[in-house]
Structures are given as C-alpha cells and as structure tokens.
C-alpha cells in the first residue's frame with residue numbers, strides 16, 4: 001500500500017541470479033544478507049546489519065557484510081546514503097527518492113518529491129549533474145511526542 005507500491009526492490013532469489021550473472025559466489029551468508037535487505041526500510045548501517053545477521057548466523061564477519069553490501073551497490077541494487085549521522089547507510093530502494101532524517105534519534109525515511117528533476121536551481125552552471133538528493137531533517141513523530149510528554153510531566 002501507499003509508497004511501497006512503487007518500490008523496485010529485487011527479491012533475494014533475483015539478487016542471487018544477479019550475483020551469479022556477475023560471476024560472484026552466492027554463499028549462505030550472502031543469501032541471509034539479501035533477505036535482511038529485502039524490503040528493509042530503516043536504512044541500516046553495515047554495523048546494524050552485521051548485528052542482525054550475527055544473531056541469525058553466528059560467525060558471519062563484518063567483512064562479509066561490507067563486501068556483500070559493496071557488491072550490491074556496485075551492481076546498482078543498493079544505494080549508499082549519507083544523512084550526516086556519521087556512518088554510511090544502505091538503502092535497497094533504488095527508486096528516485098530523497099530522505100528525511102530525525103536529528104534526535106537518527107531515524108531515516110524515504111521521501112518522494114514530485115517533479116524533482118525540474119526543480120529551479122541556481123549555481124549549477126558548468127556542472128554535469130549525475131545525481132541529486134535532497135535531505136530533510138527535523139524531529140520524527142515519536143521524538144516529537146516524547147518531547148511533549150516530557151514537557152507536560154515537568155508540569
């Protein structure tokens with residue numbers, strides 16, 4: 001429903017095919033990572049994904065997680081994003097979209113901007129633009145209501 005209908009996320013099986021087509025080996029560790037990234041909307045860091053993967057497959061290495069994510073990114077199946085929270089985040093949503101980050105808890109959500117390819121922008125003269133991203137930042141609903149309840153508790 002909603003925005004999820006226009007996501008173009010490949011299934012773990014399709015990613016397995018893509019990996020093999022690129023001459024890369026598909027190990028059980030990699031298949032676990034494909035599954036964890038599939039439909040993942042939290043924009044995890046490699047470390048967060050590593051923690052999740054380790055819980056399911058003890059012994060998986062952070063190096064394997066990085067390598068798999070980097071391979072997926074180089075095949076265009078993942079986007080690397082930097083929302084200013086200090087670590088690269090990984091995004092399986094490769095649609096043309098932007099992000100909003102909560103400056104309090106670091107939550108990242110997808111944002112769609114209609115007509116963003118035709119925005120009126122000054123200052124790009126001479127540049128051949130390959131990509132444009134808009135980063136919104138603010139306070140998410142959860143953090144905003146926390147602030148309100150803290151304030152009212154103080155009376």
Ligand SMILES: [Zn+2]
Nearest residue numbers: 102105140143
């Ligand atoms: Zn928040």
Ligand SMILES: [Zn+2]
Nearest residue numbers: 091093109110
């Ligand atoms: Zn995203």
